[in-house]
Amino acid sequence: MPISLEKMSRKELLELSDKVAIALKNAEKRERQEALKAAEKAAAEFGFSLAELSGVSSKSSKGKKANAKYKNPANPDQTWSGRGRKPQWVHDALKAGADISDLEI
Numbered sequence: 001m002p003i004s005l006e007k008m009s010r011k012e013l014l015e016l017s018d019k020v021a022i023a024l025k026n027a028e029k030r031e032r033q034e035a036l037k038a039a040e041k042a043a044a045e046f047g048f049s050l051a052e053l054s055g056v057s058s059k060s061s062k063g064k065k066a067n068a069k070y071k072n073p074a075n076p077d078q079t080w081s082g083r084g085r086k087p088q089w090v091h092d093a094l095k096a097g098a099d100i101s102d103l104e105i
Contacts (some may be wrong), residue, residue, distance in 0.1 A: 069101040079105070 005013065036050075043050045068079035072089045080087050094104060 068105060070100070071105050073098075073103065 008016070019031075042051045043053050066081035066083055069082040070080045070090065072078035072087075072093070074089070078087065078089055080090060090100075090103065094100065
């Protein structure tokens with residue numbers, strides 16, 4: 001059943017547009033899954049996993065916190081890796097005359 005776009009109202013066209021956008025997203029998800037399965041199957045035929053071939057580790061380092069390098073002498077629970085903005089306790093210690101090396105762990 002062909003759709004006559006010229007006879008549709010603006011509201012009907014907008015609704016159709018929304019439905020098409022959703023259908024496109026769903027189709028892309030389906031096709032991605034199919035492509036992934038096909039790639040995994042092809043890799044398995046050669047005795048590899050897809051992760052081995054792509055060099056992607058299952059254990060990602062993203063989100064891993066850096067080890068603490070400095071600690072607050074007044075409160076050892078407060079630490080800082082030396083990356084990013086200095087915590088207030090570091091500013092306070094430096095202002096009080098401490099050297100940054102005094103705060104090293």
